[in-house]
Amino acid sequence: MTRFNLASRLKISHLLFYSHLLLVMWLVFTMSYNRYNSEWSTRISHAVELARAVSNPIVDLVSLSASGRNYTNIRLNNALALYASSDRLLFFTVQAQSDFSEHEYSFAWSRELGDAFRTNLTFEDRLAQQIEIEALEQRLNTAGSDDVKLNFLLNRGKELLQRIEEDMGHTKQYCPQFKRITAIDDYYLDEDNAQLLLKQDLRNVAGGEIILSFDATPLLNVKSDIQFQLLKEASLAFLFSLLLIIWATRRIVKPLKNIALQMNRDVKDIDFTGEPEIERKDELGVVVRSLDSLAKKVQLQIVELEKRSAIDSLTGLGSRFLYESVKADFVAQTRRQGKYLGFLICDLDNFKAFNDMYGHPEGDRVLRRAGLTVQSALKRDTDGAYRLGGEEFIVLLQTQSAEDIQQIAVQLCAQLEGLEIEHLGNPGHLVLTLSIGVVCAKGVDLDSNVSMDQIYELADKALYRAKDSGRNAINVVHWKNGKEVINE
Numbered sequence: 387m388t389r390f391n392l393a394s395r396l397k398i399s400h401l402l403f404y405s406h407l408l409l410v411m412w413l414v415f416t417m418s419y420n421r422y423n424s425e426w427s428t429r430i431s432h433a434v435e436l437a438r439a440v441s442n443p444i445v446d447l448v449s450l451s452a453s454g455r456n457y458t459n460i461r462l463n464n465a466l467a468l469y470a471s472s473d474r475l476l477f478f479t480v481q482a483q484s485d486f487s488e489h490e491y492s493f494a495w496s497r498e499l500g501d502a503f504r505t506n507l508t509f510e511d512r513l514a515q516q517i518e519i520e521a522l523e524q525r526l527n528t529a530g531s532d533d534v535k536l537n538f539l540l541n542r543g544k545e546l547l548q549r550i551e552e553d554m555g556h557t558k559q560y561c562p563q564f565k566r567i568t569a570i571d572d573y574y575l576d577e578d579n580a581q582l583l584l585k586q587d588l589r590n591v592a593g594g595e596i597i598l599s600f601d602a603t604p605l606l607n608v609k610s611d612i613q614f615q616l617l618k619e620a621s622l623a624f625l626f627s628l629l630l631i632i633w634a635t636r637r638i639v640k641p642l643k644n645i646a647l648q649m650n651r652d653v654k655d656i657d658f659t660g661e662p663e664i665e666r667k668d669e670l671g672v673v674v675r676s677l678d679s680l681a682k683k684v685q686l687q688i689v690e691l692e693k694r695s696a697i698d699s700l701t702g703l704g705s706r707f708l709y710e711s712v713k714a715d716f717v718a719q720t721r722r723q724g725k726y727l728g729f730l731i732c733d734l735d736n737f738k739a740f741n742d743m744y745g746h747p748e749g750d751r752v753l754r755r756a757g758l759t760v761q762s763a764l765k766r767d768t769d770g771a772y773r774l775g776g777e778e779f780i781v782l783l784q785t786q787s788a789e790d791i792q793q794i795a796v797q798l799c800a801q802l803e804g805l806e807i808e809h810l811g812n813p814g815h816l817v818l819t820l821s822i823g824v825v826c827a828k829g830v831d832l833d834s835n836v837s838m839d840q841i842y843e844l845a846d847k848a849l850y851r852a853k854d855s856g857r858n859a860i861n862v863v864h865w866k867n868g869k870e871v872i873n874e
């Protein structure tokens with residue numbers, strides 16, 4: 387069952403970027419939210435304190451009037467001026483108990499109306515007043531009455547009735563607005579109606595309360611200002627963090643990509659010199675310097691190994707590895723220089739018999755001497771001798787003529803025979819001898835399709851012919867115009 391692992395599917399750059407982005411979003415959001423809450427509640431507290439300070443003289447006045455159930459005080463000009471003195475106060479409503487009677491004391495004030503009015507008047511109050519007026523009118527019509535006093539009382543009664551009717555009208559008009567504010571605790575910010583409602587206890591003995599409504603438009607404007615300011619600051623913080631995240635992600639991921647690019651190259655070509663990461667003081671700098679030092683060690687070891695694998699340990703001649711790495715260049719170089727290419731396969735005769743008769747260690751010693759002999763036949767830097775394995779050597783020559791090649795081959799056979807190493811298992815010679823298969827090719831005849839492997843095959847065939855001819859012999863093949871010309 388395959389498990390879905392998101393983290394393993396994401397690139398490091400994505401992982402770093404998204405995790406930090408989420409963290410920053412969360413931090414910016416919570417910090418902004420907390421700051422907003424704290425700023426906003428401070429502003430509300432200030433507004434409430436201000437409203438309380440403004441309402442205190444009104445509370446004093448109303449408490450005094452409620453105590454004596456006096457409705458005249460609250461309508462005096464200086465009282466109305468006091469209510470109107472704060473621009474923000476829109477209206478207030480009072481519910482209290484008189485200190486000297488069972489009667490309830492309630493009235494309201496509205497800035498819109500510019501007046502205070504009783505709010506607890508009923509139809510019975512109006513009827514009672516009408517009845518009182520009618521009674522006064524009857525008494526006035528009765529002969530012998532005190533007309534002046536009765537007229538005064540009648541006029542006052544009528545004024546009172548008019549006031550009752552006006553107050554009842556105002557109550558009907560304004561009280562629905564006031565009703566919704568009766569259930570507040572200490573204060574309430576009504577954002578829908580842009581009003582700050584404040585409740586204060588009255589200071590008369592029987593008690594009561596006043597609820598005042600202040601215009602909260604300026605406070606709500608401040609709220610928008612705070613929100614805008616915080617949004618601006620949060621956006622800036624977010625943008626800055628975003629740039630920081632991108633910079634940090636690039637600073638980690640880019641060097642990793644560079645390291646991966648370098649490590650994908652051939653070991654010999656890995657080189658961190660000049661890469662900016664190598665100078666870094668952080669962990670990535672340490673990693674890059676470690677990789678650089680590792681690459682340099684491996685490169686040195688490769689050079690050492692190549693050196694070792696280029697030389698045949700028994701004879702000191704070039705190894706098969708070296709032969710394989712130079713053969714193509716050798717053909718191309720000979721072609722370019724217009725010289726003759728000489729390819730010699732030299733093979734000790736009846737060497738198996740030598741080993742059998744004189745022992746393998748002796749066979750090794752002889753092989754070493756044969757190698758030295760072959761090496762001594764080389765005259766130019768461009769020439770090379772290789773031991774591909776066993777008792778077989780390859781000699782590569784660049785000469786001015788085909789005769790030179792043939793001559794070197796003849797000399798080689800003679801030199802080895804001249805060592806006079808006893809070999810009783812080599813019939814007809816009784817000393818160690820060498821057979822050579824030779825290929826001579828003129829550089830111009832070697833077109834780019836000709837490979838060293840083709841030449842090897844021809845030389846190998848020539849070697850067999852030399853062996854067949856009785857050993858201690860050479861057989862030469864000339865490569866001309868893409869054809870082989872055998873020359874015994």
Ligand SMILES: Nc1nc2c(ncn2[C@@H]2O[C@H](COP(=O)(O)OP(=O)(O)OP(=O)(O)O)[C@@H](O)[C@H]2O)c(=O)[nH]1
Nearest residue numbers: 733734735736737738739741746749750775776777
């Ligand atoms: N001592 C020694 N012998 C080796 C080495 N490499 C190969 N030989 C031996 O060389 C012999 C080569 O034998 P063959 O390939 O049969 O050929 P030959 O006996 O030389 O006969 P011809 O090539 O036909 O003349 C084998 O017996 C190998 O064991 C080596 O490094 N040291």
